[in-house]
Amino acid sequence: MNKTAWVFPGQGSQAVGMGVDLQDLPQAQSKFEIAEKILNYWSVLDVCQGDEETLAQTLYTQPCLYVVESILADLLIERVGLPQLVAGHSLGEYVALYAARVFDFESGLQLVKKRAELMATAEGGKMAALMKFDRTQLNDAIAQNPDVVLANDNSAEQVVISGTPEAVESILAQVKAKRAVTLNVSGAFHSPLMEEASQQFKAVLDSISFADAQVPVLSNVEPIATTNAEELKQRLIAQMTGSVRWREIMLQLPENQITKVIEVGPGKVLTGLIKRTCRDIELHNVSSKADLDQLPQLEISGIS
Structure with missing residues (x-):
């Protein structure tokens, strides 16, 4: 059926x-x-x-x-x-x-x-999308930073992270990705x-x-x-x-x-x-x- x-x-x-x-x-x-x-x-x-x-x-x-x-x-x-x-x-x-x-x-x-x-x-937060990234590297970096989370796990090759501005920037600096884009939102949604x-x-x-x-x-x-x-x-x-x-x-x-x-x-x-x-x-x-x-x-x- x-x-x-x-x-x-x-x-x-x-x-x-x-x-x-x-x-x-x-x-x-x-x-x-x-x-x-x-x-x-x-x-x-x-x-x-x-x-x-x-x-x-x-x-x-x-x-x-x-x-x-x-x-x-x-x-x-x-x-x-x-x-x-x-x-x-x-x-x-x-x-x-x-x-x-x-x-x-x-x-x-x-x-x-x-x-x-x-x-x-909502205020005081930040979100960023990562495309074609190293998932193991991302998971490890998030696990070590209590101020950021995986907000949207959209696919194997596309995710969004969410947290304090400092924490999000820290993750972006650590994780290799083909592309990373800061989202135009006011808060750290889904966090x-x-x-x-x-x-x-x-x-x-x-x-x-x-x-x-x-x-x-x-x-x-x-x-x-x-x-x-x-x-x-x-x-x-x-x-x-x-x-x-x-x-x-x-x-x-x-x-x-x-x-x-x-x-x-x-x-x-x-x-x-x-x-x-x-x-x-x-x-x-x-x-x-x-x-x-x-x-x-x-x-x-x-x-x-």
Whole structure:
């Protein structure tokens, strides 16, 4: 039996114009209207049609991605039904949980709004991406420095470190990498430096009811599939200070007999990573209405 997984990208995948082609669809219109009320009356569509600099601000990026990806997920469910597995990268995990019907659209957006606010105001940290690096050397260097962690383990050849500015610079000086890039973020996301923000976020998260997932979810901090509501909530609580273990999530796809993956959302970052990691998995992208309209062809080729 062919099994399909949906994956949802996170911050960094946003693009000006995303979601605009969905605005005339009745299902999308209602979601955009609900979102505007929850977001204190700023418009996701306006921001997505605005300038790149504004869209790239955490405060706007995360709610915009959540809303657009959730609409695409709903439309996809209408066309082909639920997949056999879902996962999301960082912010994308919230959409994965929504798609699996762990919480409703409004609850998810309230969580994302609070998360974005806390992350946008985080200070005193630094993050950097390393490409084609010596993993053993990196692991040893991190083990000897308590002020830096592996924040995003994206693939065998791409990671992000997070910590104090001094600690991050120290690691960059020690570890050989083909390329190292400092990220334009205000805080040390996915590290213990986010503990205070995590505690503030937990107060909001505790107020949201989680249901058992209708399909298994692979979580960032624990890439073992589960449908258990309490497990999924605890994993989400840990996500703000914990590592995004995307490399391990990808390796779990064939372990769960997944033969096809659809990346739901803007860009092709996640399918690019999966292509280089799981070469036998068939990959597709749904980022627009045009992609959705191609679903009959995808169904013929075995997506459904």
